[in-house]
Amino acid sequence: MTWLITGGAGYIGAHVVRAMTEAGEHAVVYDDLSTGVAGRVPGDVPLVVGSVLDGELLSRTLADHAISGVIHLAGKKQVGESVERPLYYYRQNIEGLRVLLDAVVEAGVRAFVFSSSASVYGMPDVELVTEETPCLPMSPYGETKLAGEWLVRATGRTHGLSTASLRYFNVAGAASPELADTGVFNLVPMVFEKLTQNAAPRVFGADYPTPDGTCVRDYIHVADLAEAHVAAARVLAAEHGKDLTLNIGRGEGVSVREMIDEIASVTGYDRAPEVTERRAGDPPRVVAAADRAATELGWKARHDVRDMITSAWEGWPLR
Numbered sequence: 001m002t003w004l005i006t007g008g009a010g011y012i013g014a015h016v017v018r019a020m021t022e023a024g025e026h027a028v029v030y031d032d033l034s035t036g037v038a039g040r041v042p043g044d045v046p047l048v049v050g051s052v053l054d055g056e057l058l059s060r061t062l063a064d065h066a067i068s069g070v071i072h073l074a075g076k077k078q079v080g081e082s083v084e085r086p087l088y089y090y091r092q093n094i095e096g097l098r099v100l101l102d103a104v105v106e107a108g109v110r111a112f113v114f115s116s117s118a119s120v121y122g123m124p125d126v127e128l129v130t131e132e133t134p135c136l137p138m139s140p141y142g143e144t145k146l147a148g149e150w151l152v153r154a155t156g157r158t159h160g161l162s163t164a165s166l167r168y169f170n171v172a173g174a175a176s177p178e179l180a181d182t183g184v185f186n187l188v189p190m191v192f193e194k195l196t197q198n199a200a201p202r203v204f205g206a207d208y209p210t211p212d213g214t215c216v217r218d219y220i221h222v223a224d225l226a227e228a229h230v231a232a233a234r235v236l237a238a239e240h241g242k243d244l245t246l247n248i249g250r251g252e253g254v255s256v257r258e259m260i261d262e263i264a265s266v267t268g269y270d271r272a273p274e275v276t277e278r279r280a281g282d283p284p285r286v287v288a289a290a291d292r293a294a295t296e297l298g299w300k301a302r303h304d305v306r307d308m309i310t311s312a313w314e315g316w317p318l319r
């Protein structure tokens with residue numbers, strides 16, 4: 001079976017490509033290289049440079065490579081930008097998905113894995129978020145992920161496509177330095193940037209109703225996340241009519257302060273953080289109930305926060 005991996009030149013996508021090929025699956029990457037990097041795609045994996053809005057190129061790619069499964073990671077993923085450019089986010093993430101699904105149905109593809117996000121939950125008021133926790137996204141980005149899940153599920157049911165939407169929690173780390181995240185949009189790289197500029201890392205609010213007053217998240221190593229895709233791909237390939245929605249997290253809450261302490265311990269840069277105002281829209285606590293993915297996929301995260309920080313630091317360009 002050959003899998004098309006859209007967004008396979010991106011940070012998470014390149015890890016999925018590596019995990020899939022190491023598991024013996026055939027992969028083809030489809031990426032517009034807007035944020036992806038061609039050099040992340042292994043030489044023996046075909047790379048088709050194109051947009052998910054280009055239905056003709058998608059159809060040709062699916063046919064030329066005899067694709068029977070798709071892992072769709074291509075998309076825009078910055079919450080703040082999505083608030084400023086909702087039309088752009090809906091076009092890329094929803095229209096792009098619709099165009100892709102049209103081509104997928106036409107080509108008779110059997111399995112579809114969709115990259116979703118914990119941001120579909122918005123501000124959950126629970127200790128552990130289950131897949132049944134109501135979804136109330138707080139940004140156009142989160143809305144496109146939730147609506148994307150609906151579109152994937154409806155298409156799967158109607159057109160006999162086995163589907164899985166994987167709700168990623170907070171992704172960090174790298175399987176090897178050259179696959180590290182090049183964006184500075186999340187906590188770990190933002191703290192690295194400050195420390196290596198000899199500045200204090202920032203804590204966006206320390207007056208949350210959490211044990212140390214800072215926000216709590218469920219961090220997951222990108223290599224574990226990639227393995228969840230391999231497991232999902234195999235389950236979908238083996239069984240028709242699957243319709244899965246799964247949290248992909250570790251089920252363990254870690255606060256911003258705990259993350260910054262661990263970063264200091266790994267990097268040796270021990271600078272007291274500066275507490276600033278809360279960032280708009282940040283939920284106090286988002287931690288996954290991770291048991292459904294374990295049951296459905298036989299998958300479980302293996303790496304801890306220290307592994308994530310150590311591997312991210314090894315790939316940090318300015319260290």
Ligand code: WQD
Pocket residue numbers: 077078079117118119169170171185186187188190191201202203204205215216217256279282
């Ligand atoms: C984590 C915590 C910040 C930087 C977002 C999206 C989510 C997903 C991952 C996917 C928060 C705090 C951060 C800093 C800080 N996106 N922080 N100082 O907001 O949980 O999730 O990214 O594609 O959908 O919403 O992740 O890494 O931005 O922040 O105190 O310099 O760290 O306030 O509490 P977040 P994050």
